[in-house]
Amino acid sequence: MIHSNITVSDDGHLCFAGRDTVQLAEKYGTPLMLIDEDRVRERASTYVAAMREYFGEGSAPLYASKALSCVAMYKIVGSEGMSVDVVSSGELYTALKAGFPAERIYFHGNNKTADDVRYGLDSRIGYFVADNLDEVERISVMAGERGMTQPILLRLTPGIDPHTNEKISTGKVDSKFGTAIETGQAEQLIARVLTMPGIKLCGFHCHVGSQVFDQYPFCDAADIMIDFMAHIEQSLGYRAEILNLGGGFGVRYVDSDPYIDIRDTIRLIAEHINNRCAEHGMPVPRILMEPGRSIVADSGMTVYTVGSVKTIAGYKSYVAIDGGMTDNPRYTLYGSKYTVYNASRADAPADFKCTVAGRCCESGDLIAEGVSVARPQSGDKLAVAVTGAYNYSMASNYNRVPRPPIVALRGGADRVIVRRETYADMVACDIDE
Numbered sequence: 335m336i337h338s339n340i341t342v343s344d345d346g347h348l349c350f351a352g353r354d355t356v357q358l359a360e361k362y363g364t365p366l367m368l369i370d371e372d373r374v375r376e377r378a379s380t381y382v383a384a385m386r387e388y389f390g391e392g393s394a395p396l397y398a399s400k401a402l403s404c405v406a407m408y409k410i411v412g413s414e415g416m417s418v419d420v421v422s423s424g425e426l427y428t429a430l431k432a433g434f435p436a437e438r439i440y441f442h443g444n445n446k447t448a449d450d451v452r453y454g455l456d457s458r459i460g461y462f463v464a465d466n467l468d469e470v471e472r473i474s475v476m477a478g479e480r481g482m483t484q485p486i487l488l489r490l491t492p493g494i495d496p497h498t499n500e501k502i503s504t505g506k507v508d509s510k511f512g513t514a515i516e517t518g519q520a521e522q523l524i525a526r527v528l529t530m531p532g533i534k535l536c537g538f539h540c541h542v543g544s545q546v547f548d549q550y551p552f553c554d555a556a557d558i559m560i561d562f563m564a565h566i567e568q569s570l571g572y573r574a575e576i577l578n579l580g581g582g583f584g585v586r587y588v589d590s591d592p593y594i595d596i597r598d599t600i601r602l603i604a605e606h607i608n609n610r611c612a613e614h615g616m617p618v619p620r621i622l623m624e625p626g627r628s629i630v631a632d633s634g635m636t637v638y639t640v641g642s643v644k645t646i647a648g649y650k651s652y653v654a655i656d657g658g659m660t661d662n663p664r665y666t667l668y669g670s671k672y673t674v675y676n677a678s679r680a681d682a683p684a685d686f687k688c689t690v691a692g693r694c695c696e697s698g699d700l701i702a703e704g705v706s707v708a709r710p711q712s713g714d715k716l717a718v719a720v721t722g723a724y725n726y727s728m729a730s731n732y733n734r735v736p737r738p739p740i741v742a743l744r745g746g747a748d749r750v751i752v753r754r755e756t757y758a759d760m761v762a763c764d765i766d767e
């Protein structure tokens with residue numbers, strides 16, 4: 335099994351977080367998204383403890399809530415001591431609805447609208463992570479109008495290529511995110527920001543990309559950022575208190591993916607940063623990180639019901655499920671690989687090679703191609719592992735397919751944290767004149 339929270343019961347059913355997925359599918363219907371809450375909590379607390387231990391008090395992980403944003407998730411990570419990163423007013427609204435402390439919220443995004451800035455300021459969020467000059471000016475003016483001084487970080491691009499999928503690589507100079515160090519524009523921006531009213535510059539942010547499996551891209555990015563911070567202290571007399579290294583720790587989707595030890599990797603990054611700061615004779619800044627995927631991805635599993643099994647003679651076999659790109663668009667978007675199990679026959683040999691197809695009117699609506707599962711029959715439950723991050727949060731209603739519910743599993747108990755969407759939900763915004 336791809337992760338330790340996936341096991342097989344005596345009657346051959348796939349279990350997730352110790353629970354029989356076939357029974358859960360019967361109880362809640364399919365498609366069904368399961369979240370192993372104990373594992374989410376364990377991941378969150380590992381980050382909190384490791385960052386405190388290796389980077390010191392004041393350093394903290396922020397949950398990148400784009401990975402899975404719902405009221406319960408903010409409550410869960412908040413109670414484990416994480417702060418959060420939101421990238422839209424919608425995520426901010428959800429976090430506040432969950433009672434998340436506003437001062438522990440960081441507002442990201444490469445184009446915050448005036449409404450976003452207003453909402454963030456009026457909610458008294460902790461920090462904006464500002465992307466560019468236009469945005470900083472907007473925050474400065476609007477904070478000034480309110481007689482406030484808003485703490486901000488500046489998102490900079492360190493010019494690092496983490497060698498991950500192009501679409502999830504963001505730290506390069508040619509990126510829609512942030513302001514480039516290499517071109518001199520970051521320094522010019524800082525010089526301007528330091529003169530602006532209504533804002534307090536607290537430090538810098540960078541994010542190299544996602545699905546990174548070792549410390550090196552983080553250390554490379556930290557080198558560039560720390561060298562730059564030392565340079566800015568000399569050239570502009572400004573010392574940053576905070577360095578935010580973004581998210582990106584990789585997660586194992588299939589057996590061939592590596593495994594990253596969160597604690598060890600944080601320790602290695604910390605050692606590297608401490609040395610680099612010592613070389614510059616500068617104090618180690620407060621370090622922030624923004625894990626999303628590594629908090630929640632392998633805490634997720636999606637369970638479907640097989641509708642049909644179709645073998646095209648001389649070609650291949652399609653297994654059609656009652657979900658697809660509407661609840662998991664990642665194969666369609668990125669060709670992402672997944673591990674698939676026949677949850678009803680998890681003890682049988684996985685020797686049936688097939689393509690798992692969704693039910694949208696779209697040939698590209700596939701979840702996995704060329705995977706091997708125990709030969710399924712119509713009615714069997716099929717489970718796709720490691721669907722906790724960027725599945726529900728990127729789900730859509732294409733073909734007016736309702737989004738699945740999310741059921742959290744904790745200590746042997748199950749509870750619905752997001753209910754299944756209804757057809758009525760889908761026409762809720764339609765004007766029926």
Ligand code: LLP
Nearest residue numbers: 398541544545581582583624625626627724
């Ligand atoms: N911080 C910033 C500024 C980010 O842009 C991201 C991800 C994160 C943190 C969290 O990164 P993580 O720890 O989750 O790798 N939809 C894509 C992933 C897009 C990630 C965008 N930014 C996917 O499904 O793979």
